Structures are given as C-alpha cells and as structure tokens.
Amino acid sequence: MTDSWERARLDHRARQSEAIARAALALIVERGASALTMAAIATAADTSRQTLYRYYPDIDAVLVGVAEVIASHDDQFEAHVLEQSDPAARLDVVVRAVAHAGGHDDQDTAALRAALPPRAREVLGRHEDRVVHVLTDVLEAGVDLGVFRDDLEPSTDAPLILALAAAANPATTDRAIALVHRLVDPDTQENPT
Missing domain, CATH: 1.10.10.60 (Homeodomain-like)
Known part of the structure; x- marks a missing residue:
C-alpha cells in the first residue's frame, strides 16, 4: 500500500x-x-x-523546469522523424517541428536565453545538440542515398538549416520547407558559368 x-x-x-x-x-x-x-x-x-x-x-528553478519540459519531447521528436520513410520526408518533419516550436520574437528569445540560469542553459544546450544530431543524420542519409546534394556538409549545414527553420513560424512553415529543399535537393545545384 x-x-x-x-x-x-x-x-x-x-x-x-x-x-x-x-x-x-x-x-x-x-x-x-x-x-x-x-x-x-x-x-x-x-x-x-x-x-x-x-x-x-x-524564477531560476521555474526556468530549469521550462527547459526540462522543452527537452522532454526529444525522444518523441526523434521517433516521429524516424517514422518517415525517406530523408526528404524526415527533413520536412524536422523543419516543421522547429518552425512550430519557434515563432517567437527573436528579442524575446535572446532575452530569455540571457536570463537563463546555468542549469537551464545546460538542459537546453543538450536539447539543441540532439536536434542538430537528428538533422545531421537525416542529411547524411539523404546524401548517401543520392536524395540530397552530394556537396552538402551535414554537420556544418544542419545548424544553418535549423536557423532558417527557427526563423519561420507556423504561418510560414511551408515557405521554410520549400527554401530548405532548394538548398539540399540535387536539382537545385547551380551550374558554374
């Protein structure tokens, strides 16, 4: 009992x-x-x-709690990405998730990050590293399968793509996805002249 x-x-x-x-x-x-x-x-x-x-x-303890709530969805996020059958669909899921999680005013996000206690920054840092790792894996798989451009550098390009996705919001998610595909799809490679 x-x-x-x-x-x-x-x-x-x-x-x-x-x-x-x-x-x-x-x-x-x-x-x-x-x-x-x-x-x-x-x-x-x-x-x-x-x-x-x-x-x-x-407030510091609350901010750690907020960071833990954000990070608590990492396993579910990764599983949802992996449910998709191909790298392009996985990329779409990542961009959509980041855009929907973002949508904040950059000044508010910067102000919040500056105000975070070290423990909350540590929790959010691990969360952000995991999201970068998931996207890096998606990009590597896409390059290996010939779905994405062969000149991509997944570990370098993943944070750049995430920054683009984070700048979007739910209303502009489709536009962000289209821009990301223009960056990674092999048909969009520019011909040197």
Whole structure:
C-alpha cells in the first residue's frame, strides 16, 4: 500500500510541476521573458503562490523546469522523424517541428536565453545538440542515398538549416520547407558559368 501511495504522490507532484512549467512557457511565448514573475506564473498555472513555491522556490528553478519540459519531447521528436520513410520526408518533419516550436520574437528569445540560469542553459544546450544530431543524420542519409546534394556538409549545414527553420513560424512553415529543399535537393545545384 505504501508503494502505491508513494508512487501516486510522486506522479501527482511530477504532473503538477510540469503543468506549472508549461504555464510558465506559455507565458514566456505569449508575453515575453520580462513577464515572468512568480505571481504571473501562479495565475497562468491556475494555482496559488504558496503551491507554486512548494514546487519551485524561485524564477531560476521555474526556468530549469521550462527547459526540462522543452527537452522532454526529444525522444518523441526523434521517433516521429524516424517514422518517415525517406530523408526528404524526415527533413520536412524536422523543419516543421522547429518552425512550430519557434515563432517567437527573436528579442524575446535572446532575452530569455540571457536570463537563463546555468542549469537551464545546460538542459537546453543538450536539447539543441540532439536536434542538430537528428538533422545531421537525416542529411547524411539523404546524401548517401543520392536524395540530397552530394556537396552538402551535414554537420556544418544542419545548424544553418535549423536557423532558417527557427526563423519561420507556423504561418510560414511551408515557405521554410520549400527554401530548405532548394538548398539540399540535387536539382537545385547551380551550374558554374
């Protein structure tokens, strides 16, 4: 009985902690990093400040929670990419996911990153490295299969493609995908004159 009670308590605590971090992330996306206060987070999470402080003692701890929520989808993201049958379709999934995750004002993103505590930057850094690794693998497979240009340098080009995708937003995702394909598809190689 004690084990099931403890497991239920820990599950509830994890769900509540994640709900608070998700509310903080939504607040950052909607209003920018400067709107992040404990009072605003409690309101956005529909909880009391007292409850909020039980889970997160300060803004830095909330920001680590936000970074962990973002990184928590890495396995699902990679599995979704790998579900696709060919490198071109995998590339589309990566660009679409990055564009939909982005869509923030660059100033807000820069302000948030500057305000992150070291632990949150570390978590986000690992997340970003994993996304680059997934895209690098997609590009390498495309080059090996002759689907993508043979002069691509996957480890160098992956961060550039991700930057282009991150500059998009849900409304411009299709345009970003088209631009990325113009960069990687073999039919778009320029003929030297």
